[in-house]
Amino acid sequence: MRIGVVPNLDRAGGGIYQYAVTLVAALPHLLAEGDELVVFLYGGETLPDDLAALPYRTVEMRSVSGLSGAMWYRLASALPAGVRAAVKRALGGRDEGVGGGVAEDSLVDPRWAAWFTRYNVDLLIFTTDVDFAYRTGVPFAVAIHDIQHRLQPEFPEVSADGEWERREFRIGNCVHNAAAILVDSEVGREDVLRAYGPDEDAVVVVPFVPASYLNADVAPAQVAHARTKFALPERFAFYPAAFWPHKNHHRIVEALSRLRAQGLDVPIVFTGPNGGPQLRCDTFEAAMAAAEALGVGDLVHYLGYVDDETMSVLYAQATVLVMPTFFGPTNIPVVEAFTFGCPVITSDIRGIREQVAGAAILVDPRSPDAIADGIRRVFTDADLAESLRVAGHANLAAYSHADYEARVKVALRRALARARVAR
16 A cells, blocks of 8 residues: 655744654554555655655655646745736636535546556645645545634634635635544544534544654753853743734733833743745734834844754743744644643633643733733742643643554544545
8 A cells, every 4th residue: 555645844834844744754653564655745845854764755746837836835825816816727727716615526637636646646645735635636634733714714814815715715625525634633623523514534633742853852062052042041931933913922022011010021032934924024023013112122032943953942941931822723832842841821712721731821812911920920930830841741641652643543544444435
């Protein structure tokens, strides 16, 4: 049997990238003797070095238009919606309309089908929803990370400039045509079932585990190097997240201002890509301007995109992870912080409550006062911080990498069984 996986390995994707690397690392351990794993890579993308020894074959995937997959998506993301649609039509693509998608043969692109037929793949696994998942004609499993365009369309990153329609068409068709759907939580499963109505047996819960490329055993020399290079404060709050509105950086800045007014200075270290989509650039500029206007610009340390070694140091040295995001249902930085013994402050919202299971301080993401209070508690109460570390480790111990692999194996079995029935 030959299994193909199409991972999204754009590091700027944050959690999407981390999810892809973790899944690819797990798959070779789950195949039976004689099975083969083929990793289809977008043009220009490579797997991390720590996966190099795994038994898989790699194939560079080129789109039927002649552009590499990575080139197409990066080009398309920079175009206005109307221009993007016209270009796709010119290249033989189909318009993406409103609605949950339909399971019909017309969605299959003969050129994609012919391309994948060459590799005799029995099942494709997509680590995130992409439109050509349902255009190949090959049975597939797909990870659906969230449907926030349905749940919180007030955020422009999931709704503006045609984004709601694109997501609805793409996710709807992925769900309705997939042999199996991977979600990160019971809440995520409930959302997908309620919104799109697939067969319940098709939706498999596979919670997150920490990424393998982050190393909790940080050497003193690594700490010293990072502290010198980035002039890190002795104690600091930490938030690794791209500057989208739903990530809520602005209210963290407001919380720091309130703490300073109370006589407590708390530095914050932000990481994550700037640049790219205009909305992300605008959100970054607004957060930095707010920090200056509120008199806490000196407390905000923005490091940009950092490498894996630096990320490990930041988690290990941070006094607390502060993640008042509006989106879930669950988030990877939470489990990463647990791994490093870093206390967690995150949002008191559906999905995240279940993920942390009492191992974090939950706050109202709409309230700078609540965020400030959570930060103050961790920074001033050593016993509380220690109890959060212990609870975080216990949370992780309840769901291991072996548990993760077992759930992925269930998803594969269901996908293959359903694919055979469909054929």
